[in-house]
Amino acid sequence: MRGPHNIWRLIRTGATMERTGAMRVVLEALDAPLPLRIAARILGWPFQWVGYKGDSAQPPVTRALTALGPAYIKFGQILSTRPDVVGEDLALQLQVLQDKLPPFSRDTAIKTIEHELGAKADTLFTDISEPVAAASIAQVHRARRLDTGQDVAIKVLRPGIERAFRRDIDAFYFAANVIERLSPASRRLRPTDVIEHFEGVVMGELDLRLESASAAEFAAKTQDDAGFRVPSVEWHLSSKRVMTLAWAEGIPANDLAAVSAAGHNRPQIAARILQMFLSHALRDGFFHADMHHGNLKIAPNGDVIALDFGIMGRIDAYTRRVYAEILYGFIKRDYRRVAEVHFEAGYVPADRDVDEFARALHAVGEPIFGMDASHISMARLLSYLFEVTERFGMETRTELILLQRTMVVVEGVARSLDPHINIWEVSRPVVESYVKQNIGPKAMARDLARTAQILARVGPRLPELAEQMLIKLSQEENPQPESNGSYWRNGGVFILGVLLASGVFALLELL
Template identity: 45%
Template sequence: MFRVFRNLLRLASIGRALTRHDALFLIEVTDGGRLLAKILHPFADSRYASLRPGQRLAAALQMLGPTFVKFGQALSTRADLVGDEVAADLSELQDRLAPFPAAAARAIVAAELGQPVEALYRHFEDEPVAAASIAQVHLAVTSDGEEVAVKVLRPGVEQKFARDIALFYWLAGWVERLLPSMRRLRFVDSVHAFEDSVIMEMDLRFEAAAAAEMADNFADDPTFTIPTIDWQRTAHRVLTMERIHGISIDEVEVLMAAGHDRVAIVEKAADAFFNMVFRDGFFHADMHPGNLFVGENGQLIAVDFGITGRVDKQTRRFLGEMLLGFLNGDYRRVAEVHFEAGFVPPDKSIDAFAQACRSFAEPLLGRPLHEISIARLLGQLFEVTETFAMEVQPQLLLLQKSMLVAEGVGRRLDPQINMWQLARPLIEQWMTSNLGPQARVMESVSAMVASFESLPRLVSHAEKTVEALRNGGLKLHPESIRSLQNGGRRSGLFPTWLPWVLVVGLTALLLRR
């Protein structure tokens, strides 16, 4: 009961913030919500009237605190819920809060690292260079004389997040219970994915590990660098890494004055993003201009690895084929990829889905190449989700948001360039290497080798089976038999009777010994 009362109080404070900023459009999905929004509209602050809906919502979330800033950034991936324009405005939501006192930062560093700040750092600047919802960053010089940046977790942020995430689960559960038509949007699953992401972001050791992994992935690439982690001065709430020197990627005039080539920078950004997603399956999911710099030699330098994402190999294949399908105007193939990936139920019409893809892609693809946004195009697929009973894929939402941010960076540098067209040769090369005949042969060989490697284990299991048969101790539940039969049918690789032939054959051989 206390939890419900606490959630209702927090909900009231959220309502006040949304009302003040005239951002109640989020609740207008039902008749009751529309009526409530209409009643509360006169209480909105007129100062926000000139802003777009997404900008008003971003301002309200900023006022509500750290968890809601993160929530707004996550919501920017849900064009299916808030529309393209609002999603675009939320993607610009700046993760900036007032800094917390330097004394608190020093106390956290000392407690986490087990030594006074003076013993760890020769110099530690009290004024932070950045203050965000989760942590803030101080410049320092280590006792060894190395210039570093020290990231310190915001005091009490874990408790505030736990309180707010409990509210999100409560609301998501009620929405799925009261609005069955919206269950396909998987609100509870999305809250769970959001919770996992932020929990990892609040343990700075995970961020350090992500940076180190990405540094390994790009160790041989001089065009994209990652600051080195100082593991001896890194813990749960403190992260120390090499201080970087560079120009923020959105300072176009400064970059040009320094002699950097904008097209070359966009090309490096496109190559880096492609390599993260398709080559490595591990990508920086927060590559906004504040986290991306250009070094003295024109190399890109990325910082802040609190939010990263992963894409398995099969999904990478689907994405690659989807991208090429849109770039080539092959909507039939785009539709086939969605069905093959299981994103669209098999009882739906593939031709109708291809037609739907064409309906929103053709107007975009008829524009000059530099005006085409592949990320926005993929986002618009959500507009047809209800018609085709598509379930939202939470694991792809972060990637779609990252593509939008990456595109925005490219367009700031040079609006006449389409970064995905620059990456197209890499995508085609990757597709050839991973989907061509030679790749399929290699996969078959690998599968065969794996089968041979598992043969001793199979023989061992067969011997145990025979022993159990001799002792009358082997019994299979009818459900287990049905699962084995159905599994064989689903695989489509072997007839359903083949496993039984193998078992009987091995049994006969072993009984003859």
């Protein structure tokens, strides 16, 4: 049954893209080969009558995806984080895609709350409001806890949204397979992998327990950050399809007039938003990856409040160090060091010329430093940097692309609050602090200490492992040359491990 449905869904998608003018824009942005262009136009044109018109006031791609429904809206938002797939221009267009849909009824939301929490709504909450926000996956209601009187925000998934997304994701996979068959050249964009990434993100957002876990983790990591708040999760009032958070009172970050009227220091708030984002990315390796105006509020005391934790980014400790050294090198205008870091990290193939790469980086950095402070952009720097590294054979790193996309959004928020913000000056203290704490002798000592902890856990087993090796050796009456080599390799690794452990323990004794 899925085959005919997927074909029909693909026809309707193509017809809508053709009817809104989005088909041409997308094919040009992807630099699609001629066979794929012909197939796409043939598919869409005869069936335009089944396609949606959409809002003619919107750009073609935005209009088409909005008309096609929640899964397409979410897909467009996620594609905006992948300029390596859709190109810079189309990625920028997709960033303004509004994740808003008409709300479903309050009564339907209450039925979901009661079913998920296993109790009548009026035994848990009072004053459940009409929807205060409605997006493609869920909507939010304000209410008050019956037991404590505390105001809360209740996020409720749309009815049937899981089934609708599953149906559309199947159609996306079908389309990806068709594209790969019609155009082998398109395989370099890995359409199926892109759909797999989308499926992973969306399936996480469709289980509000996972978003609750992200919110709780983010709150724990940022609890000591002055001027930044994350609403607490009400775990006993949350489930797979319902999430309850403490209500966050504040002014939406995009209501600049209200922010100013409340007497808030807009340049100070702008700097805080940018510094907090960098701190979360570098210090914690866990950052809010959807930090646009709609997900930020300004509290009455001026604190920045983060909302909506469906899309979070993670960066491992090693990558954070590399990223910090790259940023620090640019801040110091030490392009040779930036080039060396790329080679040391293996981001650029070893057979490339480091001096030539440093010269290319110099050409990226210097024009930006020559700009007026209000035009300096770290997001632009990262964009240029990725262009250069791609020319030198650097492979795409999804986590850094997500970081770059979020950096673009955060910069936009900061500039709206303070058009004259100097991105470098605001960023410098955060990057310098991270470099000081995580690169150098202190960091090396901490790394050795962690290594010692791991070896200490294995330590009690070292005699047992040695005995097993000796028994195995005694049982081999006539070892073959190959097994002899294997034995000596294993024995060498074992001895090296013992020596390394002994050295680490001796160093710790000296310290």
